[in-house]
Amino acid sequence: MKQGHVRKRGKTWYYQFRLPEKGPDGKPDFDTKGGFATEKEAWAACRDAIKAVEQNRRVKSSKITVRAFFVEEWLPAIKMLVDATTYDNWQAFIHAYVVPRLGDGELQKLTAPMLVKFYTQLLTDGRIKPDNNIRMYEYWAKAAKRGQQPTPREITDACGVTIHAARAAVRRYRAGRIPTPKPAGLEPKTVRNIHLAIHRALVDAVTWKYLVDNPADNAKPPRVAKSRRPVWTPEQATRFMDSICFDRFYALFRLELTTGLRRAEICGIRWPSLDLDAGTLSVHQGRVVVSGRAQDAQVKTEDSERLIALDEETVGALRVWQAIQDAERALYGDDFRDTDLVFTYEDGRPVHPDSIRERFKRLAAQAGLPEIRFYDLRHTYVTGALRAGINPKVVSQRIGHADVAFTMSVYQHVLPGQDEDAAARAAAYMLGRRRTQETASNP
Structure with missing residues (x-):
């Protein structure tokens, strides 16, 4: 593989070097890229491109959009590789959140800062599902003011929810558990799950030679506070x-x-x-x-x-x-x-x-x-x-x-006292004899 060269074309610079493999027609193939402001920038990009070829990390320039890659290529490819519930969740995340906000951009222009900004937006105003709990409560409360007790079936018909959701809602409201409106943003855990789907997709994009590196590696999702789920005694x-x-x-x-x-x-x-x-x-x-x-x-x-x-x-x-x-x-x-x-x-x-x-x-x-x-x-x-x-x-x-x-x-x-027990046992094993001698010498 030759070292390559740079040339000026109009007001910008471009680089070109010969690839080790030949093109589909059997003739020498070249990697060419232009649009650099200076000769120095073109040479730096040329050296990086040559290094990528030597390390088998070269990707061909592609205009494929985020939408086309995720929806038309990645989702069909992984459908048989992951369990049904995982696939159902991932495709829902892609269609509901990724495509509407990132879908029109080119995949190869996706960066870590863009993903971080995307996660921040989801935390701020990402919620798209209706707050059915509030809708059901408002319907139930209005009927209660009129002295009526709407049935779960009536709530289902009025609010477009399942009968299971309506029955559970009626039990909550009768017990005095009044819902509070959900915030406009998504929960950090949901955003983190969306990040996991994106990361997995971009891992495959790297493997399939669409990307040199995975931008999601450096786009940290929001932290999820650990919580202890309630249990029964x-x-x-x-x-x-x-x-x-x-x-x-x-x-x-x-x-x-x-x-x-x-x-x-x-x-x-x-x-x-x-x-x-x-x-x-x-x-x-x-x-x-x-x-x-x-x-x-x-x-x-x-x-x-x-x-x-x-x-x-x-x-x-x-x-x-x-x-x-x-x-x-x-x-x-x-x-x-x-x-x-x-x-x-x-x-x-x-x-x-x-x-x-x-x-x-x-x-x-x-x-x-x-x-x-x-x-x-x-x-x-x-x-x-x-x-x-x-x-x-x-x-x-x-x-x-x-x-x-x-x-x-x-x-x-759930195992309180283990650390204290470990401290006592270790001290007794290591220094127990010395403590006994000190006590005997200092009655």
């Missing part, structure tokens, strides 16, 4: 289970509180994965929600695939549930939808994960318990297991975390 968990002893999905909630399964995992369990004689459950598939529809899917990661033991009472609850389902199968006959799923409705239809979430909210409210998410039952299990003295490594394996270090980084706060 053992007494509250027991109170909940006692209050739902006759609920159809008693066994599901008991299994959740004794294993900490993810919602997708517990809704996707099939009978062949359960060995009630051995008291074990094999976790390897789930049931996720994509664009509002439930569908079967593999578990999140390889670490999520695991075999876990079940306690005797949970096994007993599952045996009772199995007998109920067998009786329903016999009753419905050919109309029973036999899917092998453990948790179903009377006719064998699979449970929808969102329906289980809303059912939990309703049952917890009826029991007079503090409001937590269904996912917080997982946190409740982990918290209880660690406080019961179970080895953190065992807990980490049971809930499907990649390693115990991650588990402890999330749940270290």
